[in-house]
Amino acid sequence: MRVTWELRGSRLYVYLSGELDHHAAHQALKEMGSALDEHLPLHCVLDLSGLSFMDSSGIAVVLGTYRRLKAYGGELSVAGVPGQAARVLTMAGVDRIVPIAVAVKG
Amino acid sequence: MMGVMKVQNDLRMEFLSRSVNEALARSAVGQMAAQLDPSLEELGDIKTAVSEAVTNAVVHAYPDMLGTVYLRARILDIGTLEVTVRDRGIGIADVDEARAALFTTGGDERSGMGFTIMEGFMDTLRVRSAPGRGTTVVMRKRVTPRPVR
Numbered sequence: 001m002r003v004t005w006e007l008r009g010s011r012l013y014v015y016l017s018g019e020l021d022h023h024a025a026h027q028a029l030k031e032m033g034s035a036l037d038e039h040l041p042l043h044c045v046l047d048l049s050g051l052s053f054m055d056s057s058g059i060a061v062v063l064g065t066y067r068r069l070k071a072y073g074g075e076l077s078v079a080g081v082p083g084q085a086a087r088v089l090t091m092a093g094v095d096r097i098v099p100i101a102v103a104v105k106g
Numbered sequence: 107m108m109g110v111m112k113v114q115n116d117l118r119m120e121f122l123s124r125s126v127n128e129a130l131a132r133s134a135v136g137q138m139a140a141q142l143d144p145s146l147e148e149l150g151d152i153k154t155a156v157s158e159a160v161t162n163a164v165v166h167a168y169p170d171m172l173g174t175v176y177l178r179a180r181i182l183d184i185g186t187l188e189v190t191v192r193d194r195g196i197g198i199a200d201v202d203e204a205r206a207a208l209f210t211t212g213g214d215e216r217s218g219m220g221f222t223i224m225e226g227f228m229d230t231l232r233v234r235s236a237p238g239r240g241t242t243v244v245m246r247k248r249v250t251p252r253p254v255r
Contacts (some may be wrong), residue, residue: 023125049167055157084150
């Protein structure tokens, strides 16, 4: 699991890659938390196109990030979601709370 | 158990309830499931369900200790994969409550969607548990036969 980010204007792009499961989620949340605290972006784009696997731990990561941003008026969108991860997020109804864009391939 | 079924393949593993083994478990079952020639979506569903079941054992069955997680995957002759995840941990007092969506005792890092995903992604899910005696989760999924190319 790798977490990287870049700031483009007022948008923070966060890229997750590898396998996001319970084992990886703690570290991912921690790293994303420090990126958000450092930049306090008005909009965060969580790019999941590099994920090869995601289970319900990813739901907690997306919703945790959503709440963190919402607390100070920031917005979250999720982009590049691979097919398997999209099924998990949809099953949990996360797409009714956070805008989710599915990857073209995947 | 339904009727008499021939078992085509049978895998048993046991491992310590370390979170690093979640990937090991879903990969092993994924390899087993691949023998049924599943679609990418079916394979993803199976691996996700296994990940949820094993994570439950790691997080909830043995909360402050390491224990053993027993995993079994069988291919039944009707083109069905059966996965059993068993532990000898603290057990679940109220299985119906634990199975309900969004119920979790796992804090901010858990979503409470594990059983909902197992239920949604597999055809059947049975959970047996008793406090102090551990939990057994049995899930089945029939893999749709595809035309031979």
